[in-house]
Amino acid sequence: MHEMSICEGIIQVLQDQAVSQHYRRVNTVCIEVGALAMVEVDALRFCFEAVARDSLAQGARLDIIELSGQAWCQQCAKTVAITQRYDACAECGYLPLQITQGDELRIKELEVE
Amino acid sequence: MCTVCGCGEAEVSIEGHHDEHSHSHQHKEPYPNATRDTGDSTAQPLDNCFNSGLNDAVEVGDGDNLHFGQGPAHAHAPGLSQTRMVQIEQDILGKNDRYALKNRQQFDALSLFALNLVSSPGSGKTSLLTTTIEQYKRCPIAVIEGDQQTTHDAERIRATGIQAVQVNTGKGCHLDAHMVGHAMARLNDLSGGVLFIENVGNLVCPAAFDLGEAHKVAILSVTEGEDKPLKYPDMFYAADLMLLNKVDLLPYLDFDVAQCITAAKRVNPKIQVIQISARSGEGMPEWLNWIEQHRVARIQQRIAQLSEQTSRLQAML
Incomplete structure (x- = not known):
């Protein structure tokens, strides 16, 4: 559902950047999507194709670069892997963890002409 | 670093080739246009790049030597010129966040306390809201109603004598900050008041869209199951307050309140919980008190800001 809005957001960024970066066409869009970013990668691909139609992309x-979830455990004093926002530390069971990676939803780079 | 494959060894290569890598690996899907099926932009020979005026950033020359891969993009795939890799590093929801910031500044200037009410469909948001409005008439109040279709909810709110703007999102599954900004423009002066933004009934997408509100309030009804916070963690993580609604129905259900609150606190240890029923009135004083305290705190915060600004200006005299 909101993957469609996200794709519209991507196209909007591409259009805005086209003016300042002087390009007419986008061939590749490279984005980072964190595991905790509430985005379904398959749905994103599906929507992107539909939204990009008749646009410069x-x-x-x-x-899509998928980034795993990572969080800082105060008790172990180190970064641990998580798959859910509310996961406890897999090593010591400590809660709550401070999320350090996995929220990303950003355009990294473009191949343009 | 090589931005094509991420390896760290491709500082210089001649004529855009990848041969200079001392380690063996292959790009599964190289960027060059040759792989594209549109056919309109197959890999350009380097000569064409030079003729197309793109060469200015492609080459770094010393004498007769041309170095590819030393420009800002460090790119060195065949046919891929420097100017054609554009580093963006931009949040996809950045535009919404900018609109949200604008809304927040507007709310601050008016000392307006804005709440974003989020829940699944049928949690009793609108009934809770009409009861809240009827009992909380201490300041200007308005409602922005978000639904995919119909103006039913706005009409229910207007029946209480309060101004309501209905935003129909069409196929959209959430309100965004831009829509809220437009809706705000239609509202009367709300200085020092409360703005309730009733989001589209959906426990997924509205979590990702900041509207400029002071707090998200998640409404969960006891007919929905106590594990909802674990099933939809993002929403409960984003909310500062959970209203556990329809508690008058608890005697007829197997709903485990303690388990539900534990689930919510697990997702968000800071979340506050009020058990409430718009029908029986249970929990209403606590909820109204929560609104009042936060609304007053907001005005006091604004007074403090303005006094500081005033003293700073007086010191300049």
């Missing part, structure tokens, strides 16, 4: 490839 029509037919563009979407490269």
